[in-house]
Amino acid sequence: MNMRMRLKTRNTLKGLAFVSPWIVGFLLFTLVPLGRTFWFSLNEVRFTAEGIKTRFLGWLNYKNAFLLDVSFTDILVEYLWQTVVNTPIILVFSLIVAMLLNRNLKGKGVFRTLFFLPVVITSGPVMQQLLDQQATALPGLERFLSPQFLQQNLPAFLVEPVSFLFSSFIMILWFSGVPILIFLAGLQKLDRNMYEAASIDGASRWQMFWKLTLPALNPVIVVNVLFTVVTLSAFPLNPVVSKISGDMYKVEKGIGFATAMAWIYFAALLLVLGGLIAIVRRRERGVRGS
Amino acid sequence: MNRGAWKKKLGNLARNTAAYYLLVLIGFVFLYPVIYMVSYSFMSASDLVNPLVKWIPSSLYLENYREAMEVLDFWNTLVKTFLATIFPALLQTAVASVVGYGLSRFRFPGKGLILAMVLATFIIPAQVTMIPQFLMFRDLHIVGSVVSFLLPASLGQGIRSSLFILIFYQFFRMMPRSLDEAAQIDGANALTVFLKIGVPSALPAYVVSLLFSFVWYWNETTLAALYFGNEFKTMLLALENFTATYQRLYPIDPYSQTGKSINEAITMAGTLLSVLPLLVVYAVFQRWFVESVDRTGITGE
Numbered sequence: 001m002n003m004r005m006r007l008k009t010r011n012t013l014k015g016l017a018f019v020s021p022w023i024v025g026f027l028l029f030t031l032v033p034l035g036r037t038f039w040f041s042l043n044e045v046r047f048t049a050e051g052i053k054t055r056f057l058g059w060l061n062y063k064n065a066f067l068l069d070v071s072f073t074d075i076l077v078e079y080l081w082q083t084v085v086n087t088p089i090i091l092v093f094s095l096i097v098a099m100l101l102n103r104n105l106k107g108k109g110v111f112r113t114l115f116f117l118p119v120v121i122t123s124g125p126v127m128q129q130l131l132d133q134q135a136t137a138l139p140g141l142e143r144f145l146s147p148q149f150l151q152q153n154l155p156a157f158l159v160e161p162v163s164f165l166f167s168s169f170i171m172i173l174w175f176s177g178v179p180i181l182i183f184l185a186g187l188q189k190l191d192r193n194m195y196e197a198a199s200i201d202g203a204s205r206w207q208m209f210w211k212l213t214l215p216a217l218n219p220v221i222v223v224n225v226l227f228t229v230v231t232l233s234a235f236p237l238n239p240v241v242s243k244i245s246g247d248m249y250k251v252e253k254g255i256g257f258a259t260a261m262a263w264i265y266f267a268a269l270l271l272v273l274g275g276l277i278a279i280v281r282r283r284e285r286g287v288r289g290s
Numbered sequence: 291m292n293r294g295a296w297k298k299k300l301g302n303l304a305r306n307t308a309a310y311y312l313l314v315l316i317g318f319v320f321l322y323p324v325i326y327m328v329s330y331s332f333m334s335a336s337d338l339v340n341p342l343v344k345w346i347p348s349s350l351y352l353e354n355y356r357e358a359m360e361v362l363d364f365w366n367t368l369v370k371t372f373l374a375t376i377f378p379a380l381l382q383t384a385v386a387s388v389v390g391y392g393l394s395r396f397r398f399p400g401k402g403l404i405l406a407m408v409l410a411t412f413i414i415p416a417q418v419t420m421i422p423q424f425l426m427f428r429d430l431h432i433v434g435s436v437v438s439f440l441l442p443a444s445l446g447q448g449i450r451s452s453l454f455i456l457i458f459y460q461f462f463r464m465m466p467r468s469l470d471e472a473a474q475i476d477g478a479n480a481l482t483v484f485l486k487i488g489v490p491s492a493l494p495a496y497v498v499s500l501l502f503s504f505v506w507y508w509n510e511t512t513l514a515a516l517y518f519g520n521e522f523k524t525m526l527l528a529l530e531n532f533t534a535t536y537q538r539l540y541p542i543d544p545y546s547q548t549g550k551s552i553n554e555a556i557t558m559a560g561t562l563l564s565v566l567p568l569l570v571v572y573a574v575f576q577r578w579f580v581e582s583v584d585r586t587g588i589t590g591e
Contacts, residue, residue: 011396014480018392019404021385022455025445030411033422040421052425097316100309111313112580114321120572120579121324121565123509125530129561133554135326138319170323181583188584230413236512244417245512255421262417269415 041260054256061260072261075239076268078160082238083272085165086172087228091221094176098183112184119177124236127171131237136171175231179224186220187213218284222277229273240265331355331559338555351555358560361535362528368567371508371525374518378439379503382448383496389446390458391488395470405459412452416513424516434521439507439514449506449513454499457586461495462488494585497578501571508568529564532557 016023041061043054065072097115101108130136150159165172190213198208232238244265248258325345330338334351337343358364393405427438442448446455465488473483489496514524523531536552572579 008397012398015392015396015398015401018396018480018484019389021444022389022408022446023404025442025447026407026411028426028445029423029442029447030414030419033419033426034414036422037418097313100313100316103306103309105306105309105313109580111317113576114317116576116580117321117324117572120505120568121509123526123565124511125526126561126565129529129532129557130323130327133326133330133558135323138322170319173320174323181580185583226413233415241415241417241512245516248421259418259421262415262421266415266418269413273413 037259040256041263043256045255061257065261065264075243079240080268083229083232087276089172090176090228091179091224093173094179095183098180098187101184102187115180116177118174122174127237136168138169178227182220182224186217190216221280225276233269327558327562330555331562333555335553338553354556354559357556358563361532362560362563367525367528370522374436374524375504375507378443378448378507379500381440382443382451382503383499385444385446386451386454387458390455391462391484393459394462408452408455420516434519438517449510458495461492461586465491498582498586501575501578525564529560532560
């Protein structure tokens with residue numbers, strides 16, 4: 001008994017020793033900063049020669065973000081729209097490409113290399129340059145979908161998100177590099193026997209996709225939703241990210257206000273992420289139930 | 291062969307042809323911005339306005355690259371960016387492997403909570419933590435130096451560190467324990483076992499983690515702009531200021547209206563130059579990138 005206890009304690013100590021850099025880092029660079037930004041967000045924060053001066057405001061910064069700031073609410077809504085629309089586009093596109101690549105064609109390695117290239121070169125400034133050149137719109141599309149055309153044929157609240165969608169369609173697709181790989185790995189793990197059995201039972205390919213492939217891929221879809229939403233949210237061209245970075249340095253708004261926006265943004269991110277994952281999970285239960 | 295088999299073969303052929311067609315089409319659309327970038331970067335000012343020149347420049351015009359290299363201060367920026375990228379990447383990979391090993395090999399109370407927190411830090415946006423981090427770095431006088439990237443990386447809080455910790459955790463969990471146990475019976479301590487058995491067997495995970503860390507540190511601009519400030523510009527921050535720097539280097543004389551003005555060919559050359567090192571890394575290691583998921587078994591859950 002004593003021996004076993006000692007072994008257990010030793011194991012605990014060894015484990016903690018290996019993990020300790022992370023624990024220290026987590027406290028120092030994540031937990032404490034989280035606490036401090038939350039405190040900042042409830043205050044007016046000023047930098048003086050003697051240090052940081054705070055004046056408690058309660059939830060005023062949060063209220064001001066929505067009520068006083070002229071652009072924050074619009075930008076936040078735009079971010080929510082973009083993420084909710086773009087994530088499914090990215091994932092459906094990734095799945096289609098992964099299924100094409102999974103066909104064991106000759107030269108599929110070349111295609112795989114091409115489709116992964118954007119992961120390596122995608123960054124804020126590069127995307128900004130390509131957007132400025134309108135190199136990210138589908139070639140030829142602008143002839144059919146001019147801003148006027150959209151304004152005449154769509155309800156007002158959809159004009160902005162839809163025109164963004166078309167003007168940056170390729171940029172959105174460029175986020176599919178990692179999801180394609182993850183889907184491909186998921187597809188390769190599928191059980192072939194299941195498909196043979198279904199085929200003998202006379203199931204069509206279409207039925208097999210909906211009844212076998214998609215449900216089996218569900219855990220992989222959750223991983224991809226997580227990765228995609230986080231990547232999109234951290235991207236520097238994301239409107240909220242640039243708004244927060246910009247307002248940080250403004251004297252009249254300052255750190256307190258910027259941190260309040262950051263917390264609202266974090267809440268919005270969790271809302272989108274939770275919502276999308278809930279949809280995927282719900283579908284999973286729905287299929288199993290039927 | 292009977293009719294059924296023929297029909298099946300024909301159907302397969304048709305489906306494969308359709309798959310190729312789709313892949314080529316998607317591939318073209320996908321790479322359109324890259325093709326655009328390469329094509330435009332070689333165009334002279336007269337090619338840009340010439341309606342007959344659509345994709346292929348009339349001559350291989352290299353002046354854009356000469357100017358773009360000057361604007362980016364290419365060689366100087368390249369060396370600095372490389373140093374500010376490779377060292378955090380190395381450190382982040384090393385620490386992620388240690389932490390991932392600890393989480394996968396030992397049972398201890400609070401392990402589940404730590405794993406959950408590792409995942410949570412992946413989701414937490416930098417915006418909620420970067421301001422206090424910046425203030426801390428300012429007090430430590432490391433703002434404007436690479437140390438502000440090295441310090442979080444050395445404690446498992448670098449750029450997407452959590453992802454790499456999870457990769458190593460997954461990798462070491464799949465590794466058989468029997469080797470470890472044999473070494474432990476021989477009296478080797480945990481650190482020796484990790485260094486002698488864990489590290490060599492996890493080589494694929496190290497390569498993948500290092501490559502992705504390199505790419506993501508290179509492409510990081512929000513934190514780099516905040517932490518490095520005006521001390522030095524990484525390649526992509528130099529690209530962000532490209533137009534402003536160009537106008538400073540080639541000012542337009544307001545009286546005579548002479549001088550040069552920036553055009554899309556020059557910015558495209560600058561953009562291509564700023565990702566060129568990444569393209570070289572990708573060309574050399576592309577197999578490691580596209581096989582990363584298979585080689586590390588991330589989706590193993």
